[in-house]
Amino acid sequence: MKIAVLMKDVPDLVEELEVEDGALPLDDMSFVPSEWDDQALEEALLMKEEADVEVTAVAIDTGDVDNMLFTALAKGADRAVKLVGDFSRTLPNRLRARLFAQYCQAQAIDVVLTGVQAIDDLDGQIAGLVAGLTGRAHASVVRDVHIEGSQVTCVQEYSGGKMAEMQLAVPAVLGIQAARKPPRYVTIAKVRQIQKSATLEEVEAEAGTAPLVTVRRIYKPEAAGHAEMWGDDVDAVAESIVRLLEDKKLLRS
Amino acid sequence: MLRTLLMALTVAMVVAAGALFARRVAAIVGVMRTARPTLRTDRVGERIQSVVEHVLLHRRMFRITLSGVLHYFIFSGFVVLLIDIVETVGEVFVPGFTVGRILAPLVDIWVILVAIGILLALYNRLIIRPARFQGSDEKDAFLILGLIGAIIVGIVIHDSFFPFVAREVLHVPDPVAHAHFLGWGLSRLWVALGWTGPGAASVGYAFGYLLDMGVVLAFLAYLPYSKHLHIFAAVPNIFIRNLGPKGALLAKPVEESMAIRTFQDLSWKDISDLYTCTECGRCQAVCPAHAAGQPLSPKMVILELRDALNERIARGTAFSAEEPPLAGGVISKEELWACTTCGACQEACPVFIEHVPKIAGMRAALLEEGDIDPNAQKVLVAWDRQGNSFGQPARKRPVWAKNIDVPIKDARKEPVDWLWFVGDFAALDPRVQRLTQLIARLLHHAGVDFGILYESEANAGNEALRIGEYGLFEALALKNIEALNKAQYRRIFTTDPHSLNALKNEYRKFGFEAEVLHYTEAFLELIDQGQLSVSSVPVRATYHDPCYLGRWNGIVEAPRQLMQRLGVDLVEMPRHGAQSFCCGAGGGRIWMDETGITDRPANQRIREAMRLSNVHFFVVACPKDVSMFNASVTAMGVEEEMRVVDMAELLAVAVGLESAEETLLVSS
Ligand code: SF4
């Protein structure tokens, strides 16, 4: 069975976002793998440990994705594929999804995993879009994925602590919320070694067109209200908390 | 007849014991030959000197007086035993042989000393029962004591019968009969019993001879299967000890991987270590992880490895890849991740066993399997991406230098006299930044021309290496070296002992050899050169030696002299200097889960300080200590009784930058 993990890199939010002329200076920012995609990769690798599957990490060449793909190989992915073409950092998800969808169809991928979301999803999430374009079964915000014959099972969690176990016929697309275990660590040396010994497969791709949204401006929100500082006198702060709770009728006497 | 019989028996026993001994040693040497190389035969003069110091003079052994003395008796007995063996075998093989009247009584004197040694050892093991023996093979210890007892009894018995055998059976003179005063004394009993004829004397002599030589040879055959192989292994193992620099975990850059999975991944010195361990447990007794209730004992790490290797040698699978891995198999991952790499074990070991490189290598193997504490993993990722453990953008590193009233030069842009390598905690921990700024003000006050690398400085990589992430360490080191090479400076100093260790010891393998000082050394120099005048800060305080300053780098005097210049009344804790007790933060532990810790090492250390009479200040010289020990006094609710003070605060008061009241440097 073939599993593809669709991955992308996103701005590293450790850095404070600066806004220049109503836009983000993407060229000056550092990029890291989207944390949900990392979770999806980990889930795929865990599935590989319990079933006979081939895991391929797929990313679109929107900049520097090589390291992310080599890291996926070092972690245990069987193949790493870079979809190459003329793509910019701001490639919208509608177009990304088309590229991924073409690849998954062409390669007859059975189960597609990807992060349920990414911090720069402006026009929808990849999982749903790819599922729509490829006409495959789809579930999102899921975890605990297992393969059972020609089905995949996974779990969705609802508020109030209720869970649903679901089943989808392959081919299927899943938006992963979290892997069963935290994503594994891979040593720098191992990634370097893979960089020397393995190559990334490059697949030419063309995005075509899709209805898009454009960002008009990025700006800081105007503050709606101001925080009131209570200082550091323990007694006074305690009194203020009690008063606040009383005001909001949260204290029963 | 008696002679022929004894000669035949002796030859047979020598051959059998020698064969058993040789077979065993050959198996061990066979494993050593396939192990990783390490250079341990250079600097012969220093090596001989260290053998003299630690074998002949028992320097480390005497740190525990009773054990040192009893061991010295027994150990020296083995040397004197050689005289007895020569004499005993000589008497039988060469009629009329004698060692002379001077050497002969030495044997008797040492029989008494060894007997005392055995009694003291029994007292130690049966009555005192130090906790450090927990986990050691006590049966083996008693067996060996019994064998040694048998040998000395045998010596006295054959000496006591020899005068009669010499006269009645061998017809040779026995000029040393009186010189063996113990044997002579016992022979009076045989005279009284009338056992002096050829028959009785021959039987008595043969019994004594076999008790002596038979047990000596049985010993020889048994030794390599027991911890007492150290009788032979200790001398070479001390000879091939690591001559330093102590703080360098790895002497050379790693080509492939530092991971230790199999016995072949250990160095040949590591293999030698396994067979040299005396099971004395001195390492266990000083281990902070063990004291904290964690599953780690450095002694057990060595013994578990040795036992596993023995089993594999016996099964013929010492070189097989089928056997469970050492990391996570023979040694559990809980043991491996509990180590703070404080080095107390190595410092305590009388036979110079190196625990930390083995532990770090096995950690590397775990790490390569992706097995690491999730928090520590975040830190590794942060070091890789941002260059600091706080996951803060690199730009934030010099923020502490922005909002203070003294100018701090950018050493990347202009030459400076002193380059300050600040370190993660000093730069980014909000609790420590105030102290970092204080040091900047002190330097400014002293008129020092200094600068920092601003955002070009990254974590030094000391802990990354000790977590087992060599590639990350190397990347960080090369990044720092590149920045340092671009800067112009005369010397480097750092506030952080962990950075100091990396810069001073670990960067050498990449060709970086600049002089690196700790700030306590730097300020001592400033005071002594008259660049900084200080007034007295008359407080009574104790000082905690950071592991990476005192133990790994031997910097124990500078901080003490500095305190002396400041007029501080220093009261030492029982464990100080190279024998200091770790705060529990090192080796990446500061970021790892504390489950299983029943008594935090830092709390134990604060309690140790609180037992000193009338001491209310706990002086530290390491940014990690500031946060570790402050957390402890807060958690223990003893802020009033014990205040954690950084050396910088003492200095600030001494030069008048801050008042004693401001820094709370007044006894409550
Ligand atoms: S280095 Fe320290 S923590 Fe690690 S085993 Fe040795 S004594 Fe214990």
Ligand code: SF4
């Ligand atoms: S490693 Fe050294 S200190 Fe520890 S038990 Fe063995 S000989 Fe003693």
